[in-house]
Amino acid sequence: MATPRRPLAGVRVIGLEQYMSAPYCTMLLADAGAEVIKIEMPGRGDPRRSIPPYATDEEGHRVAGGFIGYNRNKKSLALNLREEAGRQIVKDLVRVSDVVVENLRPGAMDKLGLGYEPLKAVNPRLIYAAISGFGRLAGYTGPYSDRPAFDIVAEAMSGVMNLVGFADKPPSWTIYGMADVYTGLTTAYGVMLALFMREHTGEGQFVDSAMLDNMLALNERMAVIYSFTGQSPERGQMKHIAPRGAFRCRDGYLAINVPDDIQWRRLCEAMGREDLQDDPRTADGTSRAAHADLIRTTIEEWLGDKSRGEAVALLEQKGVPSGPVYTAEDVFTDPHIAARNMLISIDDPVAGPRKYARSPLHLSAAPEIPTVPAPQLGEHTRPVLGELLGYSDVEIGRLRDQGVVGVQDEA
Numbered sequence: 001m002a003t004p005r006r007p008l009a010g011v012r013v014i015g016l017e018q019y020m021s022a023p024y025c026t027m028l029l030a031d032a033g034a035e036v037i038k039i040e041m042p043g044r045g046d047p048r049r050s051i052p053p054y055a056t057d058e059e060g061h062r063v064a065g066g067f068i069g070y071n072r073n074k075k076s077l078a079l080n081l082r083e084e085a086g087r088q089i090v091k092d093l094v095r096v097s098d099v100v101v102e103n104l105r106p107g108a109m110d111k112l113g114l115g116y117e118p119l120k121a122v123n124p125r126l127i128y129a130a131i132s133g134f135g136r137l138a139g140y141t142g143p144y145s146d147r148p149a150f151d152i153v154a155e156a157m158s159g160v161m162n163l164v165g166f167a168d169k170p171p172s173w174t175i176y177g178m179a180d181v182y183t184g185l186t187t188a189y190g191v192m193l194a195l196f197m198r199e200h201t202g203e204g205q206f207v208d209s210a211m212l213d214n215m216l217a218l219n220e221r222m223a224v225i226y227s228f229t230g231q232s233p234e235r236g237q238m239k240h241i242a243p244r245g246a247f248r249c250r251d252g253y254l255a256i257n258v259p260d261d262i263q264w265r266r267l268c269e270a271m272g273r274e275d276l277q278d279d280p281r282t283a284d285g286t287s288r289a290a291h292a293d294l295i296r297t298t299i300e301e302w303l304g305d306k307s308r309g310e311a312v313a314l315l316e317q318k319g320v321p322s323g324p325v326y327t328a329e330d331v332f333t334d335p336h337i338a339a340r341n342m343l344i345s346i347d348d349p350v351a352g353p354r355k356y357a358r359s360p361l362h363l364s365a366a367p368e369i370p371t372v373p374a375p376q377l378g379e380h381t382r383p384v385l386g387e388l389l390g391y392s393d394v395e396i397g398r399l400r401d402q403g404v405v406g407v408q409d410e411a
Helices: 019-032 064-070 084-095 116-122 151-157 178-201 211-218 220-229 262-273 286-292 292-303 308-317 328-331 335-339 381-388 392-400
Strands: 012-016 035-040 054-056 062-066 074-079 101-102 125-134 204-210 244-249 252-257 322-324 344-349 350-357
Touching: 012 084, 012 178, 012 286, 019 035, 019 064, 019 125, 019 178, 054 344, 064 350, 074 084, 074 381, 084 116, 101 178, 116 125, 125 178, 151 178, 151 211, 178 204, 178 211, 204 211, 204 292, 211 220, 244 292, 252 308, 262 292, 262 308, 262 328, 286 292, 308 322, 335 392, 381 392
Parallel strands: 012 035, 012 101, 035 074, 101 125, 125 204
Antiparallel strands: 054 062, 244 252, 252 322, 344 350
16 A cells, blocks of 8 residues: 655655754654754754663664654755855755755844845745744844744743743743743744745745744733733632642543633532532632632542542543543653554664654545654765765865764765
8 A cells, every 4th residue: 555645745844943842843744754953063063962862773873852752754964154155055955855944043044135025035845944043024023033042932922931830839830841832833823834935936945933933822812811801810720710720530630621610510419419509609700710719629629539540530520621640650651642552662773662752633535644753963964965966975075174074984
């Protein structure tokens, strides 16, 4: 049986990328079948190659788990952009490519002469996606546009961080890399929008993706509440919805959310506490929020002798959505996650077979994604320069000796 064609087969992407946001974006594009050529500094590579956790083989070769996860299905071209010859190679690649994705410090590509306008002159059909902390599209820049940023800065300035945690504790962050991953996701969406538009216009365009914008869009509820009430949402208990949170069971915690009175009545029936359905203290969401401690005590008394699985089954019978709060071990052993093939195995030459989260969408015509291991630094320098751009072995050797390119396992 023939392997199904991937959605982005035939699309070539150049990744001038580092850390998480742009690599996650191009990972999604590579998972979808695009050819992704990742450009890295010779001898050093993407900084994420040096961030633990690591795996080491018997010969002492070391790889970083995070790098493997976000750089599968890609090619590595080790290229020194400080050299004019290196910058010319980028332009040569742009002539035969569809997309550039970059997340270097704002202005870095322009200083190298590799910003959108110079590359557009080389290839008018080019789609150039730029990820930054605060945005770079002309007409939409602000006082922070030239600032660098990591994901926690976007969480903080979007209002997300102010809502994470408890009222009596300092603001906290969500999960490591949330803004990076979400920005990578939306940037991949932007690239595909631009590819679709190009089918109609024949022209490329600049895709501007700011981490602050993405996290603010994700924090839409805060904007609605402030716009309608003039009040800033606070950490901790919500003022109009309860119960909502993690509740202790015999073997861990169970997540429950009751957004309306219908779900509240169902929860009361499941607990055998129909008396609470008409109790004025729990008559509506606002009343329940004001008596959140009472409700928590009631729920946890009911859950005290039940496992998470038993509680989920009882709540499901009454139509109350709930779910166990999983550890990593729980995730890796859950039969539904396995059935969805959400943890794919990639057999890295150094780390061996390990599990990684796959792209979340399943397409009926192309349900499975490729699982090529992340490249070694400079692994594809020779084939990219030789087979794609027509450089001879002598020319490649000269560029290597001049420090313009790096070739895997060649001094």
